[in-house]
Amino acid sequence: MGIYDTLNEQQQEAVFCTEGPLLLLAGAGSGKTRVLTHRIAYLMDQGVNPYHIMAITFTNKAAKEMRERVDDLVGYGAEHIWVSTFHSTCVRILRRHIDKLGYGNSFTIYDADDQKSLIKQICKQYKIDTKMMPERKIINEISSAKDEFMTPSEYETRHQYDFKKKKIAQIYKEYQRQLKANNALDFDDLIFKTVELFQFHPEVLDYYQERFRYIMVDEYQDTNTIQFQLVSMLARKYHNLCVVGDDDQSIYKFRGANVKNILNFENVFPEAVTIKLEQNYRSTKNILNAANEVIKHNKGRKAKKLWTENEEGDLIEFHQYGTEYEEARQIIDKIEALSNEGYDYKNMAILYRTNAQSRVFEESFMIKNIPYRIVGGTNFYQRKEVKDILSYLKVVDNGLDDLAVRRIINVPRRGIGAATIEKINVYAVEHNISFLDACFSADHIETLGNAKKKINGFADLIRDFRRKMEEGSLEELFKYITEETGYIADLKAEETEEAEGRIENINELLNKVVTYEQEAEEASLSELLEEIALVADIDNLEDSDNRVVLMTLHSAKGLEFPYVFICGMEDGIFPSYMTVMSENDDDMEEERRLCYVGITRAKKKLYLSAAKRRMMQGRTQFNKVSRFIDEIPEQLLQLDKGINLKEKRPDKALFSANRGHKFRKPYQAKSFTSTKMDTLSYSVGDMVKHIKFGKGKVLEIVPGGRDYEVTVDFEKVGVKKMFASFAKLKKVE
DNA sequence: GCCTGTCGAATTTTT
DNA sequence: TTCGACAGGC
Numbered sequence: 085m086g087i088y089d090t091l092n093e094q095q096q097e098a099v100f101c102t103e104g105p106l107l108l109l110a111g112a113g114s115g116k117t118r119v120l121t122h123r124i125a126y127l128m129d130q131g132v133n134p135y136h137i138m139a140i141t142f143t144n145k146a147a148k149e150m151r152e153r154v155d156d157l158v159g160y161g162a163e164h165i166w167v168s169t170f171h172s173t174c175v176r177i178l179r180r181h182i183d184k185l186g187y188g189n190s191f192t193i194y195d196a197d198d199q200k201s202l203i204k205q206i207c208k209q210y211k212i213d214t215k216m217m218p219e220r221k222i223i224n225e226i227s228s229a230k231d232e233f234m235t236p237s238e239y240e241t242r243h244q245y246d247f248k249k250k251k252i253a254q255i256y257k258e259y260q261r262q263l264k265a266n267n268a269l270d271f272d273d274l275i276f277k278t279v280e281l282f283q284f285h286p287e288v289l290d291y292y293q294e295r296f297r298y299i300m301v302d303e304y305q306d307t308n309t310i311q312f313q314l315v316s317m318l319a320r321k322y323h324n325l326c327v328v329g330d331d332d333q334s335i336y337k338f339r340g341a342n343v344k345n346i347l348n349f350e351n352v353f354p355e356a357v358t359i360k361l362e363q364n365y366r367s368t369k370n371i372l373n374a375a376n377e378v379i380k381h382n383k384g385r386k387a388k389k390l391w392t393e394n395e396e397g398d399l400i401e402f403h404q405y406g407t408e409y410e411e412a413r414q415i416i417d418k419i420e421a422l423s424n425e426g427y428d429y430k431n432m433a434i435l436y437r438t439n440a441q442s443r444v445f446e447e448s449f450m451i452k453n454i455p456y457r458i459v460g461g462t463n464f465y466q467r468k469e470v471k472d473i474l475s476y477l478k479v480v481d482n483g484l485d486d487l488a489v490r491r492i493i494n495v496p497r498r499g500i501g502a503a504t505i506e507k508i509n510v511y512a513v514e515h516n517i518s519f520l521d522a523c524f525s526a527d528h529i530e531t532l533g534n535a536k537k538k539i540n541g542f543a544d545l546i547r548d549f550r551r552k553m554e555e556g557s558l559e560e561l562f563k564y565i566t567e568e569t570g571y572i573a574d575l576k577a578e579e580t581e582e583a584e585g586r587i588e589n590i591n592e593l594l595n596k597v598v599t600y601e602q603e604a605e606e607a608s609l610s611e612l613l614e615e616i617a618l619v620a621d622i623d624n625l626e627d628s629d630n631r632v633v634l635m636t637l638h639s640a641k642g643l644e645f646p647y648v649f650i651c652g653m654e655d656g657i658f659p660s661y662m663t664v665m666s667e668n669d670d671d672m673e674e675e676r677r678l679c680y681v682g683i684t685r686a687k688k689k690l691y692l693s694a695a696k697r698r699m700m701q702g703r704t705q706f707n708k709v710s711r712f713i714d715e716i717p718e719q720l721l722q723l724d725k726g727i728n729l730k731e732k733r734p735d736k737a738l739f740s741a742n743r744g745h746k747f748r749k750p751y752q753a754k755s756f757t758s759t760k761m762d763t764l765s766y767s768v769g770d771m772v773k774h775i776k777f778g779k780g781k782v783l784e785i786v787p788g789g790r791d792y793e794v795t796v797d798f799e800k801v802g803v804k805k806m807f808a809s810f811a812k813l814k815k816v817e
Numbered sequence: 818g819c820c821t822g823t824c825g826a827a828t829t830t831t832t
Numbered sequence: 833t834t835c836g837a838c839a840g841g842c
Contacts, residue, residue: 142832171832196831271832306832338830440828460831494818501818620832638830660829678830701827702833 087157088122091115098326098359099123102130102298105319105353106326107346111390112375112684113366113644116328120300121150123326124165125157127298134164136297140315141169142306144623146642150302166296170311171271171618174278178269179610181281181288190610192268192478192485193617197466199223199270201487206258212251225249226256230272231308231340233279236260265518267484275310282317293321303642304329304349308340316352323353331386332379335638335678337670346386364390364684366644368397371690374716375683381715382673399722400690402653402713408698412444415649415693416452419632422647429455430627433645434634435682437658441651442634449632453806459635460621469575469586470593474616476565479520480549481609486512486519493523493542496574500542504535520546545569558607562597566590637682648686653694654707679712766815772796773814782813 088096095115098108099122110116120139128134141147147167155162166173175193183189194202203219206212229239236257243249263269269277282289299319301307304327307315319325327349334343350356364372372392379385405411419432434445439461449456464470472495478488494500511529512522523546526532526539545568553561566572572590575583600615601607622639633645637658652658659675666672683690694709713721766772770782780798785808794813797803806813 144832169832274832335830336832339832438829497819499818503818618832636830662829675829699833 087125091118091122092363094359094361094363095119095122098361099126101357101359102127102132102324104323105349105356107349107356107358108326108328108361109330109346109358109386109388110328110361111330111364111388112333112681113364114361114390115363115365116302116361117146117150117153119361120302120328121153121157123300124154124162128158128161132298134161136295137300138166138173138296138298138318139300140173140302141167142303142642143620144169144172144618145620145625146302147172148623169618170307170314171274174274174314175614175618177278177292178274178281181285182277184285184288185277185281187264187269187277188267188482188484190267190482192266192482192488193274193614194263194268194270194487195465195617196223197471198268198487202259202262203255206255206262210251210254210258212255217248217251222252222255225252226259227272228340229256230276231310233276233310233313262486265484266486267482268487272310275314279310279314279317282314289317290321292318297322298324299326301325301327301329303333305331305334305343305346306336306341307345309342309345312342312345312348323355325353332382332388332677333641333681335641335674335681337674343384360388362388362390364392365394366687367392367684368394368688370397370399370720371683371686374400374690374720375680377717377720378676378683378712378715379680382676384670384673398689400692400716400720401722402692402694403724404694404696404709406696408441408444408652408695409448411651411693411695412448415651415691416445416448416454418649418691419454419647420452423454427647428630429632430630431645432632432647432649433640433643433685434632434649434651435637435640435685436634436650436652437637437660437678438652439636441657445634455631457625457629457631457633459625459633459639463621464589464592465616465619467586467589469571469589473562473566473571473590473593474613476549476569477562477609478613479546480553480561480565481613483520483546484518489518489520489523496570498538498542500535500538504532504539507531507535508539553609558601558609558612559594559598561609562594566594637678640685641681644685644687646686646688647691648682648689649691649693650682651693652698653692653710653713654698655710656705656707657698658710659712676712766813771816773816779816 088099091099092115095118098106098119102123108116108119110119124134124137124139127137139147139150141150147169151162151165151167154165154167168176178187178191179189182191200219200223203222204214207214207217207219207222234242236253239256240250240253243253263273282292296318299315301315306329315325315327329346331343331346334341337343350358367375369392372390372394376389403411403414405414415434419429422432423429436442442458442461445456446458465474472492475488475491478485479492483489490505493505507529508519508522508526511531512519515522517525520543522529523539523543526536526543529536532539548568549561549565552564556564572587575587575590596616597612600612604611622635625633637650650658655664658679659672663671663675692713694707694713696706698705698707766782768782768785771779772782773779778798780796782794783797783803784795794806794808795803796806796813
C-alpha cells in the first residue's frame with residue numbers, strides 16, 4: 085500500500101495537483117498538514133529536486149514539525165527543502181543581498197520594545213504630544229502602512245489633507261531614517277525590504293524564482309497584503325504556488341491579515357484550481373457541530389460545512405461559576421480527575437482570550453502541584469535583564485545600533501546620566517557618526533568635562549568585548565560580559581529573591597547560547613541574535629513535556645488537544661470588551677472566528693466556563709454569559725442543574741454570600757525557565773524550602789523520565805509529592 | 818546623577 | 833491590581 089492510499093479523495097487530488105496555482109480551502113482538523121507533507125513527498129517522487137521546494141509556515145514550531153514529518157515520509161533529502169516562516173525566510177534572503185538597498189548585511193532586528201523606544205525618541209524630538217497620539221497608535225499606523233507596501237512618501241501623499249496623518253507621515257519618515265542609520269529593521273521591514281529588493285533588483289528575484297519552483301504557503305488566511313505580494317512575485321515565473329487556508333480561521337486581521345487574499349488568489353492566478361477539504365478527522369461530532377453552529381452566525385464567509393465520521397462523543401460542558409477563582413479551581417479539579425483516570429497532563433489545555441487571565445490559574449496549579457506551562461505573556465526575551473545582556477551582544481555585533489548602546493551605557497550604573505548622553509548625542513549628530521563612535525572619540529567632545537573618563541571606560545569595555553569575540557566562543561564572550569560589567573555581581577549583592585530570579589534568567593539565556601553554539605553549523609553572533617529575535621514563545625513548546633498548557637486562543641491556532649477548557653466565556657471578556665463596544669460588525673465576526681478556532685482545538689471533550697463576577701483592573705465586574713454560548717444549540721450542551729441561559733443577569737445574592745472570601749495573592753511567575761535538572765542541589769534528608777509550602781524535609785527522590793519526583797515532609801502542610809523541575813525547591817542549611 | 822514616591826493608565830490578540 | 837513614567841528631593 086502506498087503512502088497516498090491513506091488519504092481521502094480530495095486530499096489525494098490536492099497532493100497530485102502539483103503544477104500550477106492551487107487554492108486549498110482546508111477546514112479545521114481536515115488534515116492539511118498531512119496533505120502538505122504528502123504533497124512534498126509526491127513532488128520528490130516525481131523527481132523534483134527538494135532544493136526547489138519551499139514551504140512557508142506561520143511559526144517556527146510548525147516549520148520544524150513539517151520538516152520532521154516529511155523526513156519520516158521520504159527518509160532522505162528533506163533537509164534541502166526550504167521550510168520556514170515568512171520572517172525567517174526574508175532574513176535569510178536579506179542577509180545576502182540587503183547591501184543592494186544601502187543597509188549593512190549584519191543588520192539588527194528590532195522588536196516591539198525597540199520600536200517603541202525609537203518612536204518615543206522621535207516624538208520627543210518632534211515635540212509630539214503622546215497623549216494626543218499614543219505611541220501604540222503611531223506604531224500600528226506605520227505597521228499597517230508597511231503591510232500595504234506604502235513608503236513614507238506614498239503615505240504622505242495619500243494623507244496630505246489629514247493633519248494627524250501628516251504628522252504620522254513625518255514620524256514614519258524619520259523612523260525609517262533612524263532605522264537605517266542604526267542598521268536595523270523592524271518585523272514589517274523584513275518583508276517590506278525583501279519585496280523592495282525583488283522590485284529593484286530583478287536579477288535577485290530571478291535567482292529566487294529559479295530556486296523556488298514549488299511554493300507552499302500554510303495558514304494563508306493570515307497573510308497580509310505584502311506577504312501575498314512576496315509569494316506572488318516568487319511564483320510569477322513558474323506559477324506553482326499552493327496556498328492552504330481557512331477563511332473561518334482568520335484571526336489576525338488586526339495585524340493586517342487580509343482575508344481578501346483568499347478571494348484575490350483566483351484573480352491574480354486565473355487558472356487556479358480550488359479544492360475544499362471538509363472532512364474533519366480531529367473532533368467528535370458534538371464538538372464539530374458546536375463549531376459549525378457558532379461560525380454559521382458569520383455572514384462574510386465561504387460556504388462550507390465540516391463533517392466527521394468520528395463518534396458522537398460527550399456533550400460539551402458549560403459551567404458558570406461564582407468567581408474567576410472558583411472557575412480556576414474547578415477546572416483544575418477536573419484536570420486532576422482526568423489525570424487520575426490516566427490521561428496525561430499534556431493532553432489538556434486551558435485557553436483564554438487575554439494573557440492576564442492566566443494568573444489565577446498559576447496560583448491554583450502551584451497549590452495543587454500540577455505541572456503546567458504558560459505560553460506567551462511576558463516573553464522571556466522581554467525581561468529587563470535578558471534585554472540588557474542581549475543589548476551588550478548587539479552592540480558587540482552591530483555598533484550602529486544606537487538604541488542598544490544607549491540602553492547599556494549606564495547599565496550597570498557607571499555614573500553616566502542623561503545630560504552626558506545628550507552631549508554625546510549632539511556630537512554624534514553634528515559629526516554624522518553613530519552614537520558608539522562618538523563614545524569612542526569622547527576625548528574630542530569638549531563639553532563632556534569629567535564624564536570623559538567614564539565614557540572612555542565604557543568604550544574600552546566594548547573594545548575589549550569585541551576583541552574577546554574575535555578570539556573565543558560565544559559562550560566565553562557571554563560569560564566575560566556578565567563578569568566584566570559586574571552585572572551578575574551587582575545582582576548577587578542585592579540578595580533578594582527577585583535578583584536571584586534575574587540571575588537564573590541570565591543563566592537560562594546562557595544555556596540558550598550554549599545550545600545554539602552546539603547545534604549551529606557555523607555559529608555566529610549575528611545568527612544567534614537573529615534566532616532569538618524571531619522565536620515565538622509557542623516555538624518552545626515541547627510535545628514531550630508532560631504539562632497542562634495554558635495559552636491564548638490566538639496561540640492555540642494550529643494545535644490540538646484531547647481535552648480543551650475555554651474559560652472566561654463572558655461578554656466583555658470573550659468577545660472582548662472592545663469588540664462588544666465596536667460599531668463595526670466585522671470585529672465581532674473576527675471574534676467569532678476566534679471562538680471557532682478555540683472549539684475546534686478539542687478532539688475528545690470541550691469544557692466551557694464563565695464566571696458571574698470577576699476582578700478586572702482592580703474592580704469587580706459582573707459579566708453576562710458570552711453570546712457565543714447562546715449560539716451553541718442547547719442539545720449539544722451539558723449544563724449545570726438550575727442554570728438558565730435565558731436568564732443571564734448576574735446574581736447579586738451570590739455576590740454577597742461570597743464576599744469576604746479570602747484569596748491568596750497570585751504567585752509571581754518565573755515559570756518560563758524550564759529547568760531541565762540534571763542534578764538536584766539537595767538529596768534525601770536535606771531541609772528544603774518551597775515557595776508556597778515553606779520548609780520541609782526531603783523524604784524520597786524518585787527519578788522518572790527527564791524529571792524527579794520528590795517527596796517532602798513540610799513543617800506546615802505535611803507530606804507532599806512534587807516534580808523537582810516544577811517545584812523549584814531550594815536547599816536550606 | 819540617583820533614588821523614591823506618586824500618579825495615571827491599563828488589558829485584545831503577535832510574527 | 834500592577835506596572836511604568838515622571839517629578840522632586842537628596
